[in-house]
Amino acid sequence: MSTAPLPAWSDRLQGIGCPFCQPRPDSNPHHEKVADLSISSLYLLRNQTYRGYCVLIFNPRHINGLEHLPENEYTAFTADLRRAARAIAATVQPDMMNYATLGNVIPHLHYHLIPRYKTDPRWGAPIWESDLSTMQTTTLPAVAFNRLRDALQAALAA
Ligand SMILES: [Zn+2]
Helix, strand or coil, X not given: CCCCCCCCHHXXXXXXXXXXXXXXXXXXXXXXXXXXXXXXXXXXXXXXXXXXXXXXXXXXXXXCCXXXXXXXXXXXXXXXXXXXXXXXXXXXXXXXXXXXXXXXXXXXXXXXXXXXXXXXCCCCCCCCCCCHHHCCCCECCHHHHHHHHHHXXXXXXX
């Protein structure tokens, strides 16, 4: 996800060099912020092969899984997740939504919210292939990307 090489796994697990820890830029080569929610922030991915694909990143600190969250943060984070998913669904009207939290590359709690379409390149399967280099990349023109981000912001405010 980061353009800089990632540190060793043991360091990453502790949050050393973590690109998802705060402070985090609103914009980088991979994604652009849509909004801050109650305990997380939503980012629109620049690769829009799956239209509306966003990542929701937990904000308060470096933590690598839901199992480490106290009840109040769990409740807030899952509410953010549902709110984000509803906004994405309202904006791009997919056939279904994939929710994916892996942490294999960046072990900082985040969810991939991936709208899926019957016409998408991997319908019926996870979007990830074993060889990531064969994954399709789709970059929207800036105007279209910004329009999508704005629509998501409007849906979150609705
Ligand atoms: Zn982190």
